[in-house]
Amino acid sequence: MKFGVVVFPGSNCDTDCHWAAGEVGQEAEYIWHHQTDLSGFDCIVLPGGFSYGDFLRSGAIARFSPVMKAIKEFAGSGGLVIGICNGFQILLEAGLLPGAMKRNDSLRFICKYVNLRVENIETPFTNQLDKGQIVKIPIAHGEGNYFADEETLKELNDNDQVIFRYSSAQGGISPEFCPNGSLENIAGISNKEGNVLGLMPHPERSMTNLLGSADGRKVFESIINYLKDENKAKILT
């Protein structure tokens, strides 16, 4: 399979994502934000960083890049799209995922390892994890304070679209374990169809124990497993 890593002006986790794909034995290619042909790619990664300097709002400008139209079509036909950190913010601004990001409650940029509870494993991105499992993956953001109105929040919960929540090491979910003020400790959500995932934590930064954790690897392995398994691939169609 082949990962496509989108590069916007100001992306800075693109190299890490490219490397992570190689770590799990897969091919990866950079996609410049002007590119509109996504043929040949199996999974598109929107990496972290500060696309367009985070001007106006995080992700607000990147959303109008030519590549985003192609990504919308790609996602619309069931292709896998994962947005990490700034990539998540772009997916929200582009309307591929519901809700919006606010500045962290503390007003501080937070860069640290956090614990996440895996809420749904019936997805292309988490099928190699266990439901309720606690994974250790780092965050690095100033605007990761997830917000959605009540109706949207209910829909996310009813459809099992909340994929990761910030938790204690034992899996407890309460505001004290939420680093940024996100509603209901939400760290990652998918679209209704399940083929688009956005998450603030950086799985590509936790690919090997040398980096403090290898839990992020499971996200990439899940994608590979999902695309290998034709029966599972049918869930989306």
Add this chain to the structure above:
Amino acid sequence: MAKAKVFVSLKQGILDPQGQTVEKSLKNLGYDNVKNLRIGKFITLEIEGNDIDKQIDEMCHKLLANPIIEDYKFEIT
């Protein structure tokens, strides 16, 4: 040529930690009478043509504000 002023702010009911922090600082300076301080964005632009009201409203909706969390208003002079 018309000039427009666009004001963008977090919706009422959405916590504004930046505003709260600045309000606290003003109180520390002795301004105990301050309340409900909220911080937003102020954008100015010049524009030519017809239907300016409608166009600016569209601009706010599409890009200048995020309607999920922000309100906007504008003045044209």
